[in-house]
Amino acid sequence: MMKNLRSYKLRISIVNFGAKSGSNELQTESIQSAIDFCFKKGGGEIIVPAGEYLTGGIRLRSNTTLHLLEGAKIIGSRNPNDYNTLQKDKIEPVPSYLFTNETKINGRSIDGMHFGRRWFNSLIKVYKAKNVSIIGENGSLIDGRDCYDDKGEEGYRGPHCICVAETNNINFLGVNVINSANWAYCIWNCKNITSIGGTIKGGHDGFDVFGCKNVIIDDCDFNTGDDCIAGYANYKVKINNCRLSSACNAFRFAGNKVKISNCKINGNSKYVHRYFLTDEEKKTGVLLTDEENPKHRYRMKSFFTYYADCRLKIKKKPSKIVIENCTIDSPEKFLHYNYSGNEVWQKNKPLYDITFKNVSAKNLSVPIVAYGDKDVPFEFSFNNVAFELSKDYSDDCLIRSANLKKVVFNGFVVNNFLGKTVLRNYGKNKGRIILNNSNFGVENAKLIEEVEDTFTVEWI
Numbered sequence: 001m002m003k004n005l006r007s008y009k010l011r012i013s014i015v016n017f018g019a020k021s022g023s024n025e026l027q028t029e030s031i032q033s034a035i036d037f038c039f040k041k042g043g044g045e046i047i048v049p050a051g052e053y054l055t056g057g058i059r060l061r062s063n064t065t066l067h068l069l070e071g072a073k074i075i076g077s078r079n080p081n082d083y084n085t086l087q088k089d090k091i092e093p094v095p096s097y098l099f100t101n102e103t104k105i106n107g108r109s110i111d112g113m114h115f116g117r118r119w120f121n122s123l124i125k126v127y128k129a130k131n132v133s134i135i136g137e138n139g140s141l142i143d144g145r146d147c148y149d150d151k152g153e154e155g156y157r158g159p160h161c162i163c164v165a166e167t168n169n170i171n172f173l174g175v176n177v178i179n180s181a182n183w184a185y186c187i188w189n190c191k192n193i194t195s196i197g198g199t200i201k202g203g204h205d206g207f208d209v210f211g212c213k214n215v216i217i218d219d220c221d222f223n224t225g226d227d228c229i230a231g232y233a234n235y236k237v238k239i240n241n242c243r244l245s246s247a248c249n250a251f252r253f254a255g256n257k258v259k260i261s262n263c264k265i266n267g268n269s270k271y272v273h274r275y276f277l278t279d280e281e282k283k284t285g286v287l288l289t290d291e292e293n294p295k296h297r298y299r300m301k302s303f304f305t306y307y308a309d310c311r312l313k314i315k316k317k318p319s320k321i322v323i324e325n326c327t328i329d330s331p332e333k334f335l336h337y338n339y340s341g342n343e344v345w346q347k348n349k350p351l352y353d354i355t356f357k358n359v360s361a362k363n364l365s366v367p368i369v370a371y372g373d374k375d376v377p378f379e380f381s382f383n384n385v386a387f388e389l390s391k392d393y394s395d396d397c398l399i400r401s402a403n404l405k406k407v408v409f410n411g412f413v414v415n416n417f418l419g420k421t422v423l424r425n426y427g428k429n430k431g432r433i434i435l436n437n438s439n440f441g442v443e444n445a446k447l448i449e450e451v452e453d454t455f456t457v458e459w460i
Contacts (some may be wrong), residue, residue, distance in 0.1 A: 010044030021051025056082025068140035080149035083121035122163030146285035267300035267330030308348035319352035362388035372403035381408035402427035
């Protein structure tokens with residue numbers, strides 16, 4: 001159920017403020033005028049009727065709902081300069097420091113400090129607001145058109161589709177996003193975020209939340225070129241009953257009290273990772289499927305990759321991550337946690353623990369990487385987990401690890417493993433393996449191979 005979804009007496013249509021469907025001219029001013037009218041009246045619902053409305057960046061405000069009726073389509077401009085929303089806002093002016101040059105730590109921008117800079121440009125922006133909702137009826141959509149920006153990230157990424165910062169009580173119901181020029185959802189330092197029944201097709205990252213509290217993503221269908229769900233420094237996150245497919249990672253994620261349940265993962269994405277397109281393909285914004293362009297990468301790299309770079313302070317230790325009742329098909333790798341220091345994505349706080357329950361994964365072709373911090377060795381558990389390795393799995397071990405505190409194999413079954421070692425540990429810390437009712441598929445394979453004899457094995 002959506003939290004804090006309000007029913008407004010004031011309901012207006014963008015058409016009443018001059019918005020025209022099918023026009024080649026931008027309708028930004030008309031749409032923004034409707035939003036501003038509702039805001040000044042204390043809140044209201046802005047109706048987008050059936051039709052196609054071309055627009056640059058618009059800003060939603062407190063106590064407003066953007067409601068796309070059946071067949072309503074918000075179409076983003078292909079000009080990246082049409083998205084400078086905050087700079088022009090006279091109703092709720094923002095402090096000048098938001099537009100200053102970026103600050104970096106370890107080569108990564110402290111993005112949340114500079115919310116006005118170009119990287120945060122978006123089709124729909126929300127900043128320092130409360131009680132904001134976007135509702136999409138069947139057949140409605142928000143189309144970012146893969147807007148090309150030669151001044152953007154990696155020299156081609158354009159604006160996000162929906163960008164929210166420092167806002168409380170945000171609801172997305174049935175929102176359909178396609179062709180996002182960067183992330184479909186870019187959400188920073190917010191509380192009480194709920195997304196139900198949404199879809200994402202193509203583009204880059206899907207649903208990204210950073211430094212957020214109380215996040216619910218339910219019954220969503222994300223098929224993306226880059227990570228489906230990403231972010232870190234989050235607290236109390238529930239992701240349930242979602243269908244995810246990506247040409248990168250299903251999850252590049254972390255937080256405290258994270259529960260991922262009843263999700264179905266398909267590692268063969270329909271949409272290309274756009275980094276691998278030619279310059280001309282990026283400029284045209286063509287939406288390519290694997291059938292149309294099979295030479296590019298479509299296969300998922302990893303089901304779950306740990307995420308903790310230096311853009312945000314992590315207040316709560318990354319722990320109590322539970323993944324249960326999920327099915328995963330055809331990612332290259334099941335888990336990737338590498339705290340060795342050579343990955344920019346994993347240089348903030350280390351992971352403390354992660355648990356997998358009632359999970360099945362098939363067509364895996366790359367070993368698990370579980371490389372923890374020497375000062376904070378971590379724990380991971382497999383409870384009623386089944387792996388089926390692909391025919392091209394050629395590595396001689398199943399898990400490459402270091403700095404583990406405890407590993408639990410409880411009802412862990414592996415099929416098609418032909419290697420020599422289940423767990424190859426390179427660390428020197430003392431650790432425990434707890435083993436119960438598990439079958440690794442190779443009778444003569446070692447359970448563990450170590451640099452030093454530090455692990456103890458316990459049967460229960």
